[in-house]
Amino acid sequence: MTINQLSIFVENKAGTVAKITKSIADAGVSIRALSVADTQEFGILRLIVSDVEKAKEALHENDCVVSITKVIGVEIPDVAGGLSSVLELMSENSINVEYLYAFITISGQHAYVVLRVEDNDKAAKILKENGVKLVTQADIDSL
Amino acid sequence: MEKMENYYQKEIETASYEQIRQWQSERLVKTVKHVYENNTYYRKLMDEKGVTPDDIKCVDDLHKLPFLTKDDLREAYPYGLMSKPLSECVRIQSTSGTTGKRVVAFYTQHDIDLWEECCARAITAAGGTKEDVCQVCYGYGLFTGGPGLNGGSHKVGCLTLPMSSGNTERQLQFMTDLEATIICCTPSYAQYLAESIEEKGIKDKVKLKAGIFGAEAWTEEMRKDIEKRLGIKAYDIYGLTEISGPGVAFECSEQNGMHVNEDHFIAEIIDPKTGEVLPEGEKGELVFTCITKEAFPMIRYRTKDICVLSREKCSCGRTHVKMAKPMGRSDDMLIVKGVNVFPSQIEEVLLAKGLTSNYQIIVDREKTSDTIEVRVEMTPELFSDKINELSKIEREVNDALKSMIGISALVRIVEPKSIVRSEGKAVRVIDRRNLYNN
Numbered sequence: 419m420t421i422n423q424l425s426i427f428v429e430n431k432a433g434t435v436a437k438i439t440k441s442i443a444d445a446g447v448s449i450r451a452l453s454v455a456d457t458q459e460f461g462i463l464r465l466i467v468s469d470v471e472k473a474k475e476a477l478h479e480n481d482c483v484v485s486i487t488k489v490i491g492v493e494i495p496d497v498a499g500g501l502s503s504v505l506e507l508m509s510e511n512s513i514n515v516e517y518l519y520a521f522i523t524i525s526g527q528h529a530y531v532v533l534r535v536e537d538n539d540k541a542a543k544i545l546k547e548n549g550v551k552l553v554t555q556a557d558i559d560s561l
Numbered sequence: 562m563e564k565m566e567n568y569y570q571k572e573i574e575t576a577s578y579e580q581i582r583q584w585q586s587e588r589l590v591k592t593v594k595h596v597y598e599n600n601t602y603y604r605k606l607m608d609e610k611g612v613t614p615d616d617i618k619c620v621d622d623l624h625k626l627p628f629l630t631k632d633d634l635r636e637a638y639p640y641g642l643m644s645k646p647l648s649e650c651v652r653i654q655s656t657s658g659t660t661g662k663r664v665v666a667f668y669t670q671h672d673i674d675l676w677e678e679c680c681a682r683a684i685t686a687a688g689g690t691k692e693d694v695c696q697v698c699y700g701y702g703l704f705t706g707g708p709g710l711n712g713g714s715h716k717v718g719c720l721t722l723p724m725s726s727g728n729t730e731r732q733l734q735f736m737t738d739l740e741a742t743i744i745c746c747t748p749s750y751a752q753y754l755a756e757s758i759e760e761k762g763i764k765d766k767v768k769l770k771a772g773i774f775g776a777e778a779w780t781e782e783m784r785k786d787i788e789k790r791l792g793i794k795a796y797d798i799y800g801l802t803e804i805s806g807p808g809v810a811f812e813c814s815e816q817n818g819m820h821v822n823e824d825h826f827i828a829e830i831i832d833p834k835t836g837e838v839l840p841e842g843e844k845g846e847l848v849f850t851c852i853t854k855e856a857f858p859m860i861r862y863r864t865k866d867i868c869v870l871s872r873e874k875c876s877c878g879r880t881h882v883k884m885a886k887p888m889g890r891s892d893d894m895l896i897v898k899g900v901n902v903f904p905s906q907i908e909e910v911l912l913a914k915g916l917t918s919n920y921q922i923i924v925d926r927e928k929t930s931d932t933i934e935v936r937v938e939m940t941p942e943l944f945s946d947k948i949n950e951l952s953k954i955e956r957e958v959n960d961a962l963k964s965m966i967g968i969s970a971l972v973r974i975v976e977p978k979s980i981v982r983s984e985g986k987a988v989r990v991i992d993r994r995n996l997y998n999n
């Protein structure tokens with residue numbers, strides 16, 4: 419139902435994100451999706467990766483503060499209005515989307531988008547009922 | 562129900578203010594005469610200031626006397642400040658100075674007795690009686706912690722366990738087998754013992770009811786933590802080798818400031834910059850004068866501890882003046898926008914908000930206005946994947962700092978281990994203003 423996202427604390431200074439992506443690459447883990455949210459001083463790097471545990475361990479060794487956050491992945495048909503129909507579904511059901519971002523990897527005719535909501539179960543249920551295909555951890559692992 | 566308060570020497574500890582003043586005046590006059598006649602180092606300081614023992618008629622004349630500092634103790638090392646012949650002295654204690662020469666203090670048997678008496682008052686105030694088993698895990702030897710509390714515990718009549726520091730396995734074994742009821746150690750070691758007790762799952766075998774903790778700075782948060790985890794009352798104790806050792810001041814059942822043993826030591830608060838005596842209730846550097854000691858009576862010794870004295874009536878019935886927990890060292894004091902700021906105050910706020918003690922204070926000057934920035938490392942416990950949660954922490958710390966120190970600081974949460982450490986300790990203060998390089 420949900421997929422695992424790595425959330426990493428970063429300072430807003432040159433080279434920080436590069437350092438993190440390098441240590442993940444050095445651990446032999448691929449990055450599938452990425453987003454950075456920041457203020458003037460600090461930011462949060464959010465990643466979907468091929469091997470969460472391995473990446474987390476590598477980041478720990480590099481003294482990063484990292485946590486795993488459960489998020490929802492949805493498959494968006496590659497047609498006009500694909501994403502907005504999903505977001506409308508959320509707002510109609512009073513589900514607040516904290517943040518969202520797209521995958522780097524695109525498979526076939528679909529785009530994958532990550533949604534961060536408070537109540538994953540409720541969101542997943544509504545999406546499924548409305549015929550939106552959810553991305554599973556297995557889907558990520560096979561990318 | 563009325564609270565039962567135990568005193569070691571009730572008539573002294575609850576004496577009237579006038580009585581205390583009278584003791585202080587008599588004893589100060591006597592001590593100054595004794596030191597002037599027997600100590601060439603301090604006599605020289607008095608002569609240079611143009612003060613003679615005849616100028617000191619009562620406690621109000623104290624301010625006329627010259628100060629002593631740690632530098633004097635180093636300069637007079639080893640015997641220069643001794644005021645009794647060697648044949649009369651029976652003990653030395655020494656401070657664990659990290660720089661320069663060590664400081665040594667000398668004691669006659671009389672000096673040791675009065676010091677132990679002070680520690681006995683502290684143990685009694687913490688609820689200790691001769692029925693108690695008192696485990697002393699301060700270091701023994703040159704350090705005053707072990708010998709002071711050990712002697713105090715004997716005087717109270719507790720069964721005393723002279724454990725000294727370290728060897729946690731053995732500490733816990735004796736604590737549980739002999740059912741220790743009072744523990745004396747540093748607050749950080751108390752926390753470590755609590756952790757070990759939790760790990761071993763032996764909490765039900767621990768019979769402690771009180772702890773007397775000193776020799777290092779600790780916060781109210783630490784007190785709460787220790788009290789909760791060990792199931793005890795945690796009392797603060799203050800002292801320094803130069804003055805005698807632990808027991809110069811101690812906490813009572815009110816747990817709100819430490820009573821100075823004023824029949825032995827006169828406490829003053831001075832402005833650390835000018836040396837001017839400040840009125841009661843004002844924050845400044847704590848100065849002590851020993852008025853009953855023989856071998857090593859320090860007169861107007863500057864402790865470098867910044868704190869406040871209060872003569873407000875205490876619920877325990879003791880009348881001796883109370884000193885607040887020291888807020889910092891006069892060496893560490895920063896003046897930012899004209900306000901005195903101590904790193905320890907900032908640390909207290911950070912710890913209260915769940916942050917670490919890995920912080921750094923950066924003071925700078927933009928045009929004519931000072932700026933203060935507090936950097937503190939992120940912890941896994943505080944981290945969130947949502948920006949607004951993290952911004953909220955910054956805002957809360959900002960507000961708490963403002964109410965603590967009275968000026969606005971810029972709080973910045975930084976990556977773990979990004980604050981420069983020197984020998985394992987974070988470098989606390991960086992002052993970029995270059996105020997003294999003119």
Ligand SMILES: [Zn+2]
Nearest residue numbers: 813875877879
């Ligand atoms: Zn009291």
